[in-house]
Amino acid sequence: MLTLTNVHKAFGSNKVLKGVNLTVEKGDVVAILGPSGSGKTTLLRCINFLERADKGRLKLGEIDISLKHAHSKDVLAVRRKTAFVFQNYSLFRNKTVLQNVTEGLIIARKIPKDEAIKIAKEQLDRVGLSDKYDAYPNQLSGGQQQRVGIARAVAVKPDVILFDEPTSALDPELVGEVLCVIKALAKSGITMVIVTHEMSFARDVASKVVFMDEGVALASGTPKEIFVDCQEPRVKQFLARFNNEIDYNI
Amino acid sequence: MQYKNYSSILDNIKELLPYLSLTFQYVLLALLFGFIFALLLAVMKLCKYKVLRAIAQIYTTIMRCLPSVVLLFVVYFFLPKFSREVLLIDIDDVPKILFVVLTFALFLGGFLSEVMRSAYQAVSKDQMDAALSIGLTPLQAFIRIILPQAFYYAIPNLANTVIYLLKEGALAYTIGLIDVMGRAYQMNTLSYSVYPIPIFVALALIYWPLAIVIEQLFKILERLMNPIKEDKKTAGQKLKGFKAKYLGFLVQTPKGGAEK
Ligand SMILES: Nc1ncnc2c1ncn2[C@@H]1O[C@H](COP(=O)(O)OP(=O)(O)OP(=O)(O)O)[C@@H](O)[C@H]1O
Numbered sequence A: 001m002l003t004l005t006n007v008h009k010a011f012g013s014n015k016v017l018k019g020v021n022l023t024v025e026k027g028d029v030v031a032i033l034g035p036s037g038s039g040k041t042t043l044l045r046c047i048n049f050l051e052r053a054d055k056g057r058l059k060l061g062e063i064d065i066s067l068k069h070a071h072s073k074d075v076l077a078v079r080r081k082t083a084f085v086f087q088n089y090s091l092f093r094n095k096t097v098l099q100n101v102t103e104g105l106i107i108a109r110k111i112p113k114d115e116a117i118k119i120a121k122e123q124l125d126r127v128g129l130s131d132k133y134d135a136y137p138n139q140l141s142g143g144q145q146q147r148v149g150i151a152r153a154v155a156v157k158p159d160v161i162l163f164d165e166p167t168s169a170l171d172p173e174l175v176g177e178v179l180c181v182i183k184a185l186a187k188s189g190i191t192m193v194i195v196t197h198e199m200s201f202a203r204d205v206a207s208k209v210v211f212m213d214e215g216v217a218l219a220s221g222t223p224k225e226i227f228v229d230c231q232e233p234r235v236k237q238f239l240a241r242f243n244n245e246i247d248y249n250i
Numbered sequence B: 001m002q003y004k005n006y007s008s009i010l011d012n013i014k015e016l017l018p019y020l021s022l023t024f025q026y027v028l029l030a031l032l033f034g035f036i037f038a039l040l041l042a043v044m045k046l047c048k049y050k051v052l053r054a055i056a057q058i059y060t061t062i063m064r065c066l067p068s069v070v071l072l073f074v075v076y077f078f079l080p081k082f083s084r085e086v087l088l089i090d091i092d093d094v095p096k097i098l099f100v101v102l103t104f105a106l107f108l109g110g111f112l113s114e115v116m117r118s119a120y121q122a123v124s125k126d127q128m129d130a131a132l133s134i135g136l137t138p139l140q141a142f143i144r145i146i147l148p149q150a151f152y153y154a155i156p157n158l159a160n161t162v163i164y165l166l167k168e169g170a171l172a173y174t175i176g177l178i179d180v181m182g183r184a185y186q187m188n189t190l191s192y193s194v195y196p197i198p199i200f201v202a203l204a205l206i207y208w209p210l211a212i213v214i215e216q217l218f219k220i221l222e223r224l225m226n227p228i229k230e231d232k233k234t235a236g237q238k239l240k241g242f243k244a245k246y247l248g249f250l251v252q253t254p255k256g257g258a259e260k
């Protein structure tokens, strides 16, 4: 459903992506792991054309375009079939919670206002924010803001939602509520790509795990194939600490 | 010449008030044209072409370093001469107020372009990303998400600009424009400088409430848009930062801007 082939991206002389391939099937929950600076965020941003890749192709449904030369019409089409959940929430500060969710429905997808509000309220109720419709982002906790961010993404019924470390800007006690919401979404069959440092979340929720290092997808497979069976030294080294923690817990 | 009695402050205020309309006229017109000009300069400053950026920057610097009365004289004395001798068009009949408007529009162009640029840059980058990611076009994203937020950040500086213009505009009397300041000056001359204090106190009593009203209106506006404020700490710091950086140059900042 979503296929990326040979994605390259450099910032000046800093080659960040060096030929990434990624396949996401409908209903997949793909977790992307990897050390800091390996290009995970950049990859997600390239998919949504928030960053222009230097090379590579993107297939999404019937759309099949070059990541470098895509026309603005195709870019818009891809953006309207995908949604992005940002590490630092990135809610619209000049809009209320409800307006944050309806914006993409009314303006981008031309859904009538009443209907948009109905959809938005449904999604906000689903993430447990039925009492915050009229609040502004700066009146919410980080966890609440991120749940709005998720509602905003889900409301547009995207083919795939891209999450960039959705919990890493949160206080530890708020991480749980957001992970819970994402877990529920995963169960409902929404296709998702999640960059995360929450190892146990990736292991328990993902249907597929991709390990990125130095700008390439070094290994990919089921959680078991990556967490337990993988023989790639870089992956083993990266996961060692996490696996050790589990040992202690047992 | 007839000897006039201007000893009553109250009477002087009554006498001066009608002339305020001319002051309002050039303030509003200069703001309007200055704003349009500033928009152009701000776009140049933010565009990717180095030459355009440099031109806009140099222009701003020149305006910044020029006392407004000097620019007023240049415009008032040079432009008609230039027009007559080079363009062969006689503009001697053009009302004086237009020279004032032109002067301050040129001036505000540089000033406001800096306000716009810094306000635009104060909006976090992620707002544009988020708007694009939900499928808005870049233009929709700019108009619906970026512009309202940039406007919020610009409010304190806009208030400064309007008050600054109101005060600097008083210099228009130097080319003989009879606005509220011009009239006060005229009254003083007519009365052989016997009553400077009642006359100019009356003038001050007109300017003060006006400036206070303008200041308060902008404060209300800012409060209405308060939700945009990031969080109490960071937004305050940000505004302080860009005020110090971009506004130190022209005005002594009137009290009461962004930070409480
Ligand atoms: N806009 C940019 N301009 C210049 N360099 C950038 C930009 N964005 C990212 N980089 C560089 O690209 C590299 C990869 O960054 P990226 O954010 O994709 O890593 P990441 O895998 O998401 O890391 P983390 O786990 O810390 O979020 C880094 O070296 C970073 O400095």
Ligand SMILES: [Mg+2]
Pocket (backbone or CB within 6 Å): A040, A041, A042, A164, A165
């Ligand atoms: Mg990242």
